[in-house]
Amino acid sequence: MKKIRWAVVGTGSIASRMVEEIRRTRGGAVVAVVSRTPERGRSTARAWGVGSWSTDLADLIEKSREKRESRETIDAVYLGTPHPAHFEPALIALDRGVPVLCEKPLTASGYHTRLLVERAREKKVLLMEALWTKFQPLIRRLWDYLDHGHLGQVRSIRGELGFPAPFEPEGRLFSPKLGGGALLDLGVYPLWLPLAFWGEPRNLAVFGTRASTGVDESSTAMLAFSGGGRATIETSIISALEDSMTIYGTKGRIRVPAPLFNPTRIEVIPHEGKPEVWTTRPRGLNFVHQIDHFHGLIHKDEKESPIHSLDDTLLLAKVMDQILGEL
Numbered sequence: 001m002k003k004i005r006w007a008v009v010g011t012g013s014i015a016s017r018m019v020e021e022i023r024r025t026r027g028g029a030v031v032a033v034v035s036r037t038p039e040r041g042r043s044t045a046r047a048w049g050v051g052s053w054s055t056d057l058a059d060l061i062e063k064s065r066e067k068r069e070s071r072e073t074i075d076a077v078y079l080g081t082p083h084p085a086h087f088e089p090a091l092i093a094l095d096r097g098v099p100v101l102c103e104k105p106l107t108a109s110g111y112h113t114r115l116l117v118e119r120a121r122e123k124k125v126l127l128m129e130a131l132w133t134k135f136q137p138l139i140r141r142l143w144d145y146l147d148h149g150h151l152g153q154v155r156s157i158r159g160e161l162g163f164p165a166p167f168e169p170e171g172r173l174f175s176p177k178l179g180g181g182a183l184l185d186l187g188v189y190p191l192w193l194p195l196a197f198w199g200e201p202r203n204l205a206v207f208g209t210r211a212s213t214g215v216d217e218s219s220t221a222m223l224a225f226s227g228g229g230r231a232t233i234e235t236s237i238i239s240a241l242e243d244s245m246t247i248y249g250t251k252g253r254i255r256v257p258a259p260l261f262n263p264t265r266i267e268v269i270p271h272e273g274k275p276e277v278w279t280t281r282p283r284g285l286n287f288v289h290q291i292d293h294f295h296g297l298i299h300k301d302e303k304e305s306p307i308h309s310l311d312d313t314l315l316l317a318k319v320m321d322q323i324l325g326e327l
Contacts, residue, residue, distance in 0.1 A: 001027065001299060003027055003028055003029045004027055004028045004029070004075045004076050004294075004295050004298055005028075005029050005030075005031045005073055005074055005075045005076070006022055006028060006029065006030045006031065006032075006074070006075070006076050006077070006078055007030075007031065007032040007033070007034060007057070007060060007061070007064075007074045007076075007077050007078070008030055008032070008033050008034070008077075008078050008080060009033075009034040009057060009077060009078065009079045009080065009081060009089050010034070010035075010079065010080035010081040011033065011035050011040050011041070011044040012080065012081070014080045014103060015033075015078070015080030015081075016048075017285055017287065018078055018080055018287060019048050020284070020285065021284055021285055021287035021288050021291055022078075022291055024283075024284045024288050025288050025291050025292055025295065027291075027292065027295040028291060028295060030048065030050055031050065031051065031052060031064075031073075031074065032045075032050060032051075032052040032053060032054065032060055032064070032074060033045050033048060033050050033052075033053045033054075034053070034054055034055065034056075034057050034060060034089070035053065035054075035055060036055060037055065038055060041053035041054065041055055052064075057077070057089050057092045057093065058092045058096070060074065061074055061077075061092070061093065061096050061098060062096075074098060075098070075099070075298065076098065076099045076100070076101065076294070076298060077089070077090075077093040077098050077099070077100050077101070078100075078101045078102075078103075078130075079100065079101070079102040079103055080103050081103075082172055082178045082179050083103070083104075083105050083106075083107060083108045083179040083184060084107075084108045084177065084178060084179040086102050086103070086106060086107050086108075086116075087107050087112045087115070087116065090102055090106075090107075090116050090127070091116065091119060093125075094116070094119050094120050094123050094125045094127060095119070095123065097123065097125055098125070099125060099126035099127070099128075099294075099297075099298055100120075100125070100126070100127050100128070101128050101130050101290075101291075101294050102116075102127070102128070102129055102130060103130045104129050104130055104131050104132075104188050105129065105184055105188060105316065105317060105320065106129045106313050106317065107317070108179040108184060109317070109321065110314075110317040110318050110320070110321040113313060113314060113317035114314065114317075117310045117313065117314055120303070120310065121303070121310070124303055125303065126294075126297055126298060126302060126303050126304070127303075127304075127310065128290075128294060128297070128304070128305045128308060129308060129312075129313045129316075130290060131188055131192060131290075131308050132261075132262075132286065132287050132289070132290045133189060133192070133260075133261050133262065133263075134192060134290075134307060134308050135289040135290040135293050135307060135308075136262070136263070136280075136286055136289050137280050137289065138263050138264070138265075138266050138278055138279075138280050139263065140307075141266075141278060142254065142256070142266055142278075143196075145254070145268070146197065146247070146249075146254075150251070151247065151249030151250075151251050151252055151253075151254060152249040152250030152251030152252070153249060153250045154197060154229060154247060154248070154249045155228065155229065155230070155248050155249060155250065156229070156230050156231070156232075156247075156248040157193060157194045157197070157229075157230075157231040157232075157245065157246070157247050157248070158231070158232045158233075158245065158246050158248075159189070159190025159191070159193070159194075159231070159232075159233055159234070159244070159245040159246075159260065160190060160233075160234040160235070160241040160242050160243070160244065160245075161186045161187075161189050161190055161234075161235055161236075161241055161243050161260055161261070162182065162186065162218070162234065162235055162236030162237065162238075162239050162240065162241035162243075163236070163237065163239075163240055163241075163243075164236075164237070164238055164239060164240055165237045165238070167211070169212075169213050172185075173185060173215075173237050174211055174213050174215055174217075174237075175213060175215070176213060176214050176215055180211075180213065180215040181215035181216040181217070181237070181324070182215075182216050182217060182218055182219060182235040182236050182237045183216050183219060183235050183320055183323060183324060184320065185235075185237065186235045186237075187233065187235050187320055187323070188316055188320075189260050189261045190233045190234070190235070190245055190260065191231075191233050191316060191319065191320070192312070192316060193245065193247075194223060194225070194229070194231035194233075195312070195315050195316060195319060196312060197229070198225035198226075198227070198229045198231075199225065199226075199315070200225075200315060200318070200319070201223040201224060201225050201231075201319065202224055202225060202226050203223075203224050204221055204222060204223045204224070204319075204322060204323065204326065205221070205222045205326070206219055206220070206221045206222075206323050206326035206327050207219065207220050208220060208327045209238075210327065211238075216235075216324060216327050217236065217237055217238045218234075218235065218236035218237070218238055218239060219234070219235055219236075219323060219327055220232065220233070220234045221233045221234075221323045221326075223319075233323075242258070243257075243258035243259055243260050244256060244257050244258055244260055245260055251270055251271055251272075252268065252269050252270035252271045252272075253269050254266060254267065254268050254269070255267040255269070262282065262285075262286050264279060264280055264281070264282060265277060265278070265279050266278040266279075293305065293307065
């Protein structure tokens with residue numbers, strides 16, 4: 001099976017980690033980098049050992065197609081830039097029929113997320129939000145356990161994630177232009193499970209504070225779902241929160257301790273019987289599971305992931321918009 005050849009958009013730390021992880025898989029290779037400036041593109045390509053770089057994703061894709069047998073032909077695009085910079089390059093790739101794996105959140109707003117999803121479905125091109133946690137083996141085991149009813153009826157989920165970041169008004173976490181704020185940076189990690197399990201909440205209440213730049217610096221969202229389920233989601237970039245999730249059911253509870261986004265241990269505490277501890281060793285940085293999944297989707301010519309669908313992405317974006325709107 002031929003390797004999937006990637007163009008990576010972005011030159012920061014997340015993009016660099018993704019390059020490492022693509023190379024850790026058997027099925028992928030990084031062949032190009034896209035940067036905002038020629039200087040950064042050239043130096044990053046050299047540092048990564050990549051043969052091609054550009055400041056223009058559209059031009060890069062078109063030129064790669066002129067050399068169909070070249071090792072630099074682009075089969076997939078990864079977007080590792082700050083989330084306000086996802087929309088335009090994603091559209092460029094989708095319009096040219098190139099599958100896109102886009103760092104979470106897919107965009108900085110529900111509106112732009114809907115536009116991208118509509119374009120992907122219209123063009124029949126694979127698009128997936130890179131919610132890497134959802135693809136990890138322990139999380140897949142947790143989902144299977146809940147799905148088979150081993151915890152009984154799930155009544156409540158509590159998740160929290162936060163850290164005290166230095167206040168830098170022009171920095172990624174506090175700048176509105178860079179999509180700053182605790183929820184967009186951290187919220188998908190405690191939020192995805194209750195939404196995947198119960199669907200759209202029927203109502204929510206939000207408490208929190210905003211930084212002087214206008215972005216949310218902390219929030220606590222309480223969500224109520226049809227059928228009685230409820231969730232409490234807390235995020236912060238000014239406080240050190242526990243970085244964990246607890247799931248409460250009629251037959252016991254499950255705790256996912258830190259790091260919530262990359263767990264190596266899950267504690268199952270039944271009301272009856274002995275507690276269990278599930279553990280695993282990370283495979284690299286653990287991005288590889290979602291990369292392998294994405295490679296498989298390309299080889300099968302699938303247009304959406306069955307694990308993290310575009311409907312899942314749309315719901316996450318909608319609820320995050322609602323939370324920020326209530327703050």
